[in-house]
Amino acid sequence: MENNIGLWEVDCRELSEDGKKLKLRPRVEPLAAKLNKLYSLARRCALTTVFTTCCSGTMPDNGEREDFLFVPRQGNETGWESRLGDFPLIYLEKVTCGDPRLNFQCRAFDVFHGNRNVERLLFLLGISTWIVFGNGFELCVASSVEGILNAGYRVQLITDLLVQSAGSYGDFGTDESKARVIGGLRADGVETLFLRELIQQLS
Numbered sequence: 001m002e003n004n005i006g007l008w009e010v011d012c013r014e015l016s017e018d019g020k021k022l023k024l025r026p027r028v029e030p031l032a033a034k035l036n037k038l039y040s041l042a043r044r045c046a047l048t049t050v051f052t053t054c055c056s057g058t059m060p061d062n063g064e065r066e067d068f069l070f071v072p073r074q075g076n077e078t079g080w081e082s083r084l085g086d087f088p089l090i091y092l093e094k095v096t097c098g099d100p101r102l103n104f105q106c107r108a109f110d111v112f113h114g115n116r117n118v119e120r121l122l123f124l125l126g127i128s129t130w131i132v133f134g135n136g137f138e139l140c141v142a143s144s145v146e147g148i149l150n151a152g153y154r155v156q157l158i159t160d161l162l163v164q165s166a167g168s169y170g171d172f173g174t175d176e177s178k179a180r181v182i183g184g185l186r187a188d189g190v191e192t193l194f195l196r197e198l199i200q201q202l203s
Helices: 026-045 079-086 100-105 118-125 137-150 175-187 195-202
Strands: 005-010 013-015 022-024 049-052 069-071 089-092 129-135 154-163 191-193
Touching: 005 137, 022 026, 026 129, 026 154, 026 195, 069 079, 079 118, 089 118, 129 137, 137 154, 137 175, 154 175, 154 195, 175 191, 191 195
Parallel strands: 005 049, 005 129, 049 089, 069 089, 129 154, 154 191
Antiparallel strands: 013 022
16 A cells, blocks of 8 residues: 555544534634645545544544544554555544543543554555644644654645644644744654645646
8 A cells, every 4th residue: 555645634524413424623614625625636646644533523433434444542453454445534533531621631632642553554554755734733733743753754744734723722822832833843854835835746
């Protein structure tokens, strides 16, 4: 399943009320046009997309689905591995503590902290460069970027497809905090680009 580029989407989508499809989270709806462009690009270029759902959002259940592969949190659950090649869209289950404050305190926002299958998934996919974007930048997105980097992969961050973290969690949610975190990630080797540059790159 080797591919040089994959998309890593953080907390943009959640399960719809009827449980039949994915919908955008309210905080990312202003980015809907750009996100739909990116989703179309992923389909056209056959890019694997890994995604998470906000731990305060409506998370999918672990059941057989035709639209995406569910990768559970528990490391002893490995049945998903045999189905990996059948799905271009892959869902990584996060921890949820049932309350926004508790989610922050137990680091539920960090899928690398709560899901024991993440690094196994990265290894099996064999993708060398991950294009990261999403919701809750300073916490949810940044922790995914750090996890991917620490696992030994290249990261490119789409800076015009980022929604800042809510302002009630530490010193986050401001233009200054966004710039500070981007600066730190760049210092760690993360490359930044705009969506239009990615589209040009893959055209």
